[in-house]
């Protein structure tokens with residue numbers, strides 16, 4: 001799933017950096033504040049671990065390979081911001097050490113695997129796990145599902161980035177300049193192996209490691225599980241912010257809305273024609289136009305004006321926005337529905353048996 | 362508990378009734394008391410898992426006892442005290458620790474950076490740090506390894522780097538955790554000589570070891586632990602080495618082994 | 623826990639000789655290595671390659687002489703220029719340029735080419751192949767293969783152009799990155815990133831993570847070898863390997879956690895309090911200024927030339 005250089009246009013890569021750089025800044029800030037000295041060695045070892053996990057390419061029947069990432073289990077153990085840093089470092093190694101390239105595409109890879117994946121996976125985990133005890137089967141299942149959903153969210157984002165390339169960037173005669181597959185081909189091609197093999201690998205990894213840690217070394221999970229009882233008998237410590245279905249759905253919508261402009265920030269998009277200050281940067285959580293973006297602007301508009309016509313491009317963008325809105329709404333609704341259902345079932349069980357915590361698997 | 366009780370003003374470490382359990386479940390120390398005086402060489406002996414490494418970590422202010430008191434240089438060492446910038450810097454520059462696992466201790470990308478790490482953290486200027494690093498590299502005979510990465514080093518070389526990274530800070534007290542384990546005989550002999558030299562230069566040394574051969578060179582006083590995480594005996598190397606019963610109990614010798622004295 | 627080992631506790635069956643659970647001669651059944659084994663061999667290769675790169679980075683060559691910061695910035699500039707190109711011809715010219723640079727930097731050319739192209743066919747070749755067909759990339763069919771509703775279907779000019787563009791662009795981009803990583807010692811590269819404004823804490827994490835990749839790789843290899851030595855007969859290799867991965871991941875995570883704890887203590891023991899300090903100095907030289915001008919000129923030429931050829 002790691003994107004090498006040459007598959008995405010430099011414009012798309014720049015857009016991805018616009019999302020990734022603030023995320024890195026926040027992550028650095030957060031992580032240094034939360035755990036003072038312990039963070040550096042822990043993050044370093046986790047980054048090394050994530051790199052190793054990515055090295056284990058599992059063969060899949062179509063002849064290519066898929067791999068797990070480990071972003072969700074890191075998010076579960078240390079919080080999603082820690083996962084942002086650890087997986088980003090692992091991706092940097094992938095780009096520089098393995099020489100797979102991916103220097104321009106580093107931002108895009110980070111957005112997919114180091115930002116989207118841990119947040120989505122962690123959100124799903126928190127939602128499903130609720131307040132189940134650390135060692136309960138429900139919590140382990142929640143981790144597995146979180147891993148599964150997380151890696152598929154990343155695969156979907158990767159597919160969308162690939163898929164918008166041929167529409168937006170092609171030669172005058174219509175030959176795609178970068179990744180040649182449109183959305184309708186890229187999405188199934190990416191999702192199929194991830195819904196099956198890689199998703200299963202990530203689910204087993206996430207659930208398995210959580211089960212191992214909860215059993216042997218619950219102290220390692222303390223940072224993210226303060227309000228969770230260790231075993232079924234213990235009462236849950238009070239306090240801590242609760243993740244309700246509504247909050248998770250909203251979080252999902254926010255993340256996806258942030259990601260949607262990825263394709264549109266690129267030239268050919270509705271914004272592409274304008275100067276950078278016309279971009280809705282407030283929405284991206286940015287208050288100043290990044291210097292790099294401002295610099296590229298000259299490049300962009302030039303490419304645009306002399307290059308391919310806009311007419312078909314604009315329709316594609318409209319369709320893209322529309323499908324994005326519908327897609328986000330549907331998925332958010334599903335998350336909300338499933339979350340509410342899980343909560344209700346959990347509450348009912350708790351109602352019938354007030355002493356023991358529920359153990360839904 | 363202690364045999365020798367000279368003046369209290371040359372006391373480096375003073376431990377009273379230390380208790381420590383990992384994760385609150387696995388006991389490692391169960392009521393250990395120990396005084397270490399300036400310029401002394403103390404060896405901690407005992408079977409695997411008796412708590413030697415744990416005691417050294419407490420002496421270095423890395424973990425804090427669940428019960429009992431620990432004072433260093435006349436000041437109580439607690440988690441709270443070490444939060445204090447000045448106390449922490451003072452304590453860290455006066456006490457150096459060579460870990461049992463050099464892979465954990467040698468964490469920087471190159472040998473040079475590894476050795477410079479401590480001095481830079483304690484605020485020594487870059488120029489002086491660089492000069493000191495060069496001196497230590499030369500002294501330990503690893504100048505040619507300076508730009509290498511740790512994964513390109515052998516176990517013995519890594520140990521030298523770990524020792525260099527501690528010596529460069531010129532601490533008054535040196536803690537060694539099984540310094541001679543996994544070293545070839547020549548490097549072992551070199552290290553034992555180094556410890557003797559450091560001691561002659563006035564450093565205080567506390568080390569954990571299973572090595573009886575060099576005990577009388579590297580220790581003035583031995584503290585023998587029992588399997589129940591308590592101190593079973595304190596004495597000179599001579600006293601300990603002649604007490605066959607004690608050595609057997611501490612797993613330091615086997616029924617069939619003979620101690621050459 | 624401890625205790626003196628007593629010979630009498632040894633179970634009888636261990637002291638008795640046994641003819642072996644299986645016969646020791648060959649039976650003619652061979653299994654290919656599982657993906658775990660391949661990955662571990664890959665890991666060993668990685669280590670060897672890293673050592674080799676360090677050796678190359680020490681040779682007196684053109685790129686080795688330049689300031690790492692300049693090289694890093696130039697890499698990005700050239701990657702963007704290469705990324706904006708529309709013609710296969712321009713890309714091929716750029717690729718030729720990377721070969722020239724490799725020679726000037728005393729890289730073994732065969733190694734350099736192999737390093738780049740070994741990776742490309744797997745990743746790009748197969749992936750891009752279907753895109754040459756009209757079902758993926760519609761356009762002018764140059765080589766009809768079959769007919770569908772009367773229309774010829776097959777390779778299209780657009781599809782072939784696109785495939786050539788992707789492959790040559792990937793090859794050139796990878797070559798540029800490999801040029802940087804092969805001619806710059808890893809620690810200098812890290813220092814350059816630091817000098818270019820990457821936060822110190824990131825640099826520290828990257829440096830340590832790099833160090834521990836190899837250590838953990840060693841741990842996995844050991845676990846795998848220990849297991850393999852005990853495995854008498856596996857049913858199917860990949861399935862057994864998947865089992866191994868699942869079983870060892872938890873243990874590895876535990877080991878890694880333990881290791882990070884220890885490293886943390888080792889750092890604290892030497893005065894680390896959360897804000898790392900590092901030892902680095904850079905000096906730009908005249909050669910670097912010249913190189914900067916050359917790189918900029920090259921980037922402008924690549925992009926400008928490509929625009930001039932026509933869009």
Ligand SMILES: Nc1ncnc2c1ncn2[C@@H]1O[C@H](COP(=O)(O)OP(=O)(O)OP(=O)(O)O)[C@@H](O)[C@H]1O
Pocket residue numbers: 383384387388389407408409410411412413414415416461
């Ligand atoms: N991180 C840990 N988690 C749980 N228990 C631990 C941990 N580290 C040590 N222990 C336990 O604490 C006890 C004391 O360990 P310690 O490392 O101090 O022993 P030691 O005397 O140094 O042994 P050795 O000679 O093998 O190095 C042992 O029983 C050990 O199992």
Ligand SMILES: [Mg+2]
Pocket residue numbers: 413414415461538569
């Ligand atoms: Mg020990």
